[in-house]
Amino acid sequence: MYQIIVLLPLAGFLIAGLGGNMIGAKASEYVTSSFLVVAALLSWIGFLSFDAAEPMAPITLLHWMQSGDFDVSWALKIDRLTLVMLVVVNTVSALVHIYSMGYMHHDPHRPRFFAYLSLFTFAMLMLVTADNLIQMFFGWEGVGLASYLLIGFWYKKPSANAAAMKAFVVNRVGDFGFLLGIFGVFVLFGSVNLDTIFAGAADIAAQMGGEAGEAAAHGAASAGDVVLSFAGYSLTMGSALTVVCLLLFVGAMGKSAQIGLHTWLPDAMEGPTPVSALIHAATMVTAGVFMVARMSPIFELSHTALTFITFIGATTAFFAATIGLVQNDIKRVIAYSTCSQLGYMFVAIGVGAYSVAIFHLFTHAFFKALLFLCAGSVIHSVSDEQDMRRMGGLRKHIPVTYWTMVIGTLALTGFPFTAGYFSKDAVIEAAFVGHNAFAGYGWGLTVIAALLTSFYSWRLIFMTFHGKPRASADVMHHVHESPMVMLVPLFILSIGALFAGMMFEHSFVGEGYEHFWQAALYMGPDNHILHDLHEVAFGIAIIPTIMMALGFVIAYWLYIVNPAKPKQLSETHRGLYKFFLNKWYFDELYDFLFVRPAKALGRTLWKTGDGRIIDGLGPDGVSARVLDVTNRVVRLQTGYLYHYAFAMLIGVAALVTWMMIGGIS
Known part of the structure; x- marks a missing residue:
């Protein structure tokens, strides 16, 4: 069954990619989507029927490579962590495939688009089922390649090409750290096989x-x-071990868009909206969280690395939330929300609550995919407009999209008994009871980020759906609800956004934790954080809910009661507003530190090194000198007889002179 789950997306990619032009766009859509639906259903069957008390041996597909002690097979590691990721990846991917049948209906290159989606899913499945670090790295790079293709799908747009290249380059920085970490693991443990590493x-x-x-x-x-x-x-x-863990985490920072290596994430919004949902909701950006959780037996041995992860996660959660406050592009608001929520997950990992991080990853997949697909439905209805300042008053025109987006917003902000309420609050409580040096720092920033998250999420709802219409009369005339092929995925994701936390809290982080996870996640004998977070006082536990309510009240007052106030505040606090609007000037800083010097160095090497020195003294210089000589020799060929006779006399005189001088000597 698990071989089928993994290989079905690959089959869809090959059929649509190689034969899409022959079978047509419709057939490509149906084939790839049906394959993903089957994979998703099988993933749920495996997840619900799996008995963690009876561990499965790795499923070997083929022997891959061997060199001395280095021996790698292509095998599938099936445990509870793998099954959670299979459910998340295949469910979201299947719904994105179905949704894309409506969203991309008018695109002339649908076979290529659906082939890329299936390739991305296959690479992600290779990553999460990997039995060794080399196979994981293959999937890791595969999702990087597929994301490059998907972000730059509309390759005729210069902005899409630039965004795809930026995502590719920034991720290579993190991937280099990940690769060095793999080398370090092999040096320390003599193997890249996960079971061997964990035993060591x-x-x-x-x-x-x-x-x-x-x-x-x-x-x-x-x-x-x-x-x-x-x-x-x-x-x-x-x-x-600390060095190796930090190197592995650098890889996670790139893929999961943590502060410093996050700059690719908002620009990736240049891709089609279904791509945003697939990449930023449940798959590529969560790869870093999954990898660190998978390697928990190693990370548990490095208190320093976990402390650093806590610091980076908390800083990212706060940093991204501040930027989300002032963004006007509907997709970028949600993208920075994703960046912030990934920071929450790393805070949980940093304090040793690995299952809490995976629990938030699981619930986040539903409500964040829902929000992105709802944003796509909004964009679809307003003639591809993405600026919220040109929306407003859409609630009555697209009610289904409105209410499903409200459900996603409630879950994201942690409204009581929604999915986010259980998982996000668990992260904050875990940070409160954590024991490393930055646990208190993590708790404080995640609480503040909860307030900011609620504010910018409801700001999005109020600017988009409430108030007076700010779009042109022609746009408002054509506003319409999305077709059912786009709405059905919203209904399914809404169910997950409402009930996933309630249904699985007991298993992921509650009393059923040990039976549910078994050896899939490792916690040291001194790690009692899951017990401690359930002992948190009510006054502490209710703080995230208070922050959620406060954020809603502030947003309602600013954008419904007093809609002129936000502009006044932005003018009054111009410096802070510009700082947040320009994303803390990270892009400008990197442009100054890295991009411009790299371009200047490249230009120097090109113009001076290659042009003047290598070519100038090499082939171009030699050919130029040959031409100079031949041009001078050519001048001797005048065509006049007396010139030739004169040259002959000079030659005879020179010969006679040489013979006379030679004879004397």
């Missing part, structure tokens, strides 16, 4: 806990032994 990590953990004899029996290095020398520095096992 367990030995090291036992030795760190004083069980030296058991570790020595398995041949593990001592925590204080020098295991790695680099650039003249010697690293102990503990230090080496």
Whole structure:
């Protein structure tokens, strides 16, 4: 069954990609979408019927490569974490495929679009089912390639090409860190196979806990032994593990758009809206969270790395939320919301609450995909307009889209008993009871981010659907509800946004945690955070709900009661407004530090190094000198007889002179 789940998207990609022009756009849509629906249904069957108490052996597909001790097979690792990701990826992808049949109806290149969607899904499935780090890296790079193709799908738009290239380049920075981390893991554990790595990590953990004899029996290095020398520095096992964890996390920062490597995420909105839902809701951007959770046995051994993850996650949650406050593009508001929520997930991982992070990943997939697809329905209805300042008054014209988007907003902001209420509040409570140096910092910023999230989410609702229409009369005349093929995915995602948290809280983070997860996520013997977060006092636990309500009240007062006030505030606090509007000037800073120097260096190497030196002294210079000589020689060929006779006399005189001088000597 699991082989079918993984290979169906690949089959859809091959059929639509290679034979799309022959079978036509409709057939490409039906084939790829039906394959994904089957994969999603099988994923749910596997998820609900899986018995975590009886672990499955990896399913080997083929032997991949071998070089000395380096041995890699292509195998599927099936455990509870894998099944959660299969459900998330295939469910969202199937609904995006169906939705795209309506959204992309007028696009002439639909076979190529659906082929790219299926390729993306296959690469993501390769990532989440990987039994070793090399296979995971293959899927990791595969989703990077597919996202490049999807973001730049409308390649005739210069902005789409620039956004695709930016996403590709920024992700390569993180991927380089991930690759170095894989190298480090192989040096420390002698394998890239996950089970072997985790067994070695367990030995090291036992030795760190004083069980030296058991570790020595398995041949593990001592925590204080020098295991790695680099650039003249010697690293102990503990230090080496920290370096490896930080390198792996750099990869996660790039893929999951954490602060510093986040700049590609908002620009990726240049792709079609279904692409935004697929990439930014449940799949590519959550790959980093999944990878760190998968490698939890290693990260549990590095307190320093977890502390750093907490700091980066909390900073990202706050940073992205501040930018979302002032964005006017409906898709960019949701994109920065995604960036902020990914920060929440990393805060949970940083304090050791891995299951809480995956729980928020799971619920977030439903309501964030819902919000993106609702935004697409809005854009579809207003003649491809994305600026909320040119919307307003749409509630009566597209009521289904309005109410489903309200459901997604309630879940995102953490309205009681919706999906976000259970998972996001669990993240905040986990940060409150966390013990690392930045746990308090994480709690404070996630609470503030909860207030900001509520404000910008309701700001989006009020600017888009309420008030007087700000679009032209011609646009308002053509406003219409989306077709059913686009609305059905919204209904299904709405159910998940409302009930996913309530249905699965007990299993993910409640009393059923141990039976549900078994060995899929590792928590050290001193890690009691899941127990502690359920002991949080009511006064602390209710703070996120208060922030949610306060954000709604502020947004309602500014955009419904007193709609002229936001403009006044932006003019009064011009500096702060511009700072947030320009995204903390990260793009300008990177342009100054990296882009311009790189371009200047490239121009110098091109003009001076290649043009003047290599070509000037090489082939161009040689050919120029040859031409100079031949041009001078050509002048001797005048065609006059007396010139030739004169040249002959000079030659005879020179010959006689040489013979006379030679004879004297």
